[in-house]
Amino acid sequence: MLVVLIAGLATTGAHAQDGWVRRFIQKTISDTTEPGKPSFRIYPTLGYAPETSVEVGLSSLFLFQAKGDTVNRLSEIQAFTFFTFQSQYGIWLDNAIYGDQDKWFFLGRVRFQRFPLMYYGIGPDVPDKEPALVDANYILVRQRILRRIRKNLFFGPEVDYQQLYNTQFNQPEDYVHDEPLGSNGTRNLGLGAALVYDNRHNVLNVRKGFFGELSFLRYDKDFGSHHSFQGVNLDVRSFHPLKTRNVLAWQVYGFFFTGNVPFNQLALMGGEMIMRGYYTGRYRDKNMIAAQVEHRWLPFSFSQRLGGAVFAGGAVVAPTITGFNAKHIRPSGGVGLRYLLFRKKDIYLRLDVGFTEDGPGFYLFTGEAF
Template sequence: MLMLQRIFLLFLMGFFGLSAPLLGQDSRFKSFIKKTISDTTAPGKPSYRFYPTLAYAPETSFEFGVSSLLLFQAKNDTLNRLSEVQAFGFVTMNGQYGLWIDNAIYGDQDNWFLLGRMRFQKFPLLYYGIGPSPSAKEPALIDANYLLFRQRVLRKIIPNLFIGPEIDYQQLYNTAFKQPENHLYDKPLGTNGTINVGLGAALVYDNRHNVLNVRKGLFGELSFLQYHPRIGSQYTFHGVNLDVRSYHPTSPRNVLAWQVYGNFYGGNIPFNQLALMGGEMIMRGYYSGRYRDKNMIAAQVEHRWLPFGFSKRFGAAAFAGAAVVAPKISEFSTQYIRPTAGVGLRYLLFPRRDIYVRLDVGFSEDGPNFYLFTGEAF
């Protein structure tokens, strides 16, 4: 069982009122804490926050990181949608490191929409095999450098409907495949290193106003990507991705949200680009890639109390989900559906922007996993 626990040091002090006795007379540090947990930015003006994190996992030892969040509206106009750029950098006691960047940027009057992510990391990947049936509990460890760049450049065609090209670049290099002591895996495609480039298009419907905390709205994406040696890819394969999210207020403070997510791939696909079950966004409780195959269907539902009726800053969430992977669409089976459920704590980081920090614990057949991020999972 992998247990990853990120402890939000800065806000734990704010949560439990420990900052004053710990900080003593250090006025600069006290000013830093006050500025970080306050939201005094004028409406329409960009807001920026950063905070430290601490994590532990058996394959990395202690991990020290810094998260940051930039919020802004095009032309500083409050009528435009809220754009966000998130960054997270980390190093571990075992010499691993990484940088994650996610963006959802809306242009003036939504004429343009940039949606993407970047990952660079030297970090171990756990490999449990390919397919929907249970594999050995002890995974192989694939130590590698990983680079991902994925971006959609979308143009509004009618209100809330966008279309545009998409590019996906993924590289795995300096790999080392370490077998567990009690089980041997067949080495999957891509474990010796791989570079793959995909080009395609995305069609997106999006009437959300606040991507990080949606109170009401609908998001839907249908995209297609083709990977081929003619465009620099080592392997030839293709994929169709579906993502539908819906949000329904049950009261002025509470939201019921659901999501349906699907990956449908064909061709010679390296192991790291198969459909991966688990992670911090969907199927929380499972390690990302605990189950993987060419096809996956996943769904989740979540109820959010933002905030509680008795608090101005604290809230919570309860969620449940299910997913299944298969080598072919025709081979999806209810026998291999994996469930997950969990709860989470919320803290209002930007009161003027209605954005929360979430600390979630998801429970699966492998035990609990913990997640700390800015903004909701979906």
């Protein structure tokens, strides 16, 4: 479980000291850019998790509109780097970039990290006994290069490269896990295509709109992959304004794969986006269906910068599409606080607490979970 705090925001207001510290904080939380001009912010983070000890890092966010035209959608590039006191490290990069007049849409993410992965097993009902700890280097590069084929509708190729190497599968002393496919390291390249409908204008804080993605990926030894498998991803999100400040949002996510799927590329329940509160991969299998709903106050009626959210969801994993069972559905829910980081661009910093059967999980990120 990871608890992350913004070190800079913790010292704002009357407690901030004079000099460069105060100037840095004011620069971080203020938004003085003109409409259409790019914005960039960088701020430190501090965290702790039992498997990593103390973690320090830097988060940054770059926002812009193609050709500086406010008619174009808001594009975002997020970066996060971290280092732990146990010599673990990582670099994350996420992008949602819209071209001029939406002619092109680039949607993707990059991950490089040496970070422990907890492995509980595969299946919808694995026990909560001590997990194995997989210590490895991990690379992920996933990108969709989409061309507009009609208003708000995009289609194009998708590539996904994932590699796990320098792997150590460390078993707990009193419980032995069967080592899964890929536990000694794996490298896989997937090629496919994605069809996306997207009429959102602000990806990080959608107040009204719809996003739907249907994609297919095939990983094959002919591509240089260690394993051959294929599957379909489905992601549907809808956003409905209830009042000027209130938004009701929901999401349905599906992951349906067949073949020899390595353990790190199975459907992973949990994380910062969906099923918050569960450790990423607490339950994993070849197939997953998940759904969540969230009510957001952006901001509260009594504040110009502070907002909040309540959310609830459920998910289930299964080895086959016909193997889903209602008794294996796992619930989650939680609450969150919001801080208006970019006033002119309507971007919030979120701190969420998700509650599950396994206990709470804490998340702090720029932008909403979905």
